[in-house]
Amino acid sequence: MNCSETKRLIVLLESELDLREREILLKHLKQCDACRARWDEITAQQELLAEALRPEPARDLADRVIARLRRKND
Numbered sequence: 060m061n062c063s064e065t066k067r068l069i070v071l072l073e074s075e076l077d078l079r080e081r082e083i084l085l086k087h088l089k090q091c092d093a094c095r096a097r098w099d100e101i102t103a104q105q106e107l108l109a110e111a112l113r114p115e116p117a118r119d120l121a122d123r124v125i126a127r128l129r130r131k132n133d
């Protein structure tokens with residue numbers, strides 16, 4: 060499975076394509092098995108990375124909301 064567009068997926072993810080190029084690439088993504096497989100791989104990695112970078116996001120968010128509420132009530 061090889062496709063010349065596959066390497067452009069990274070660029071798409073990093074939002075360095077203009078809107079028109081994005082549309083073309085997204086359309087291609089729907090039709091191309093090679094790119095779709097790669098896209099799934101990339102986005103799965105991105106999600107893992109995002110999770111690794113912010114441990115316990117829920118608790119952090121709750122703390123910030125509580126802190127804001129306290130400040131409001133003071």
Ligand SMILES: [Zn+2]
Nearest residue numbers: 062064091094
């Ligand atoms: Zn492709």
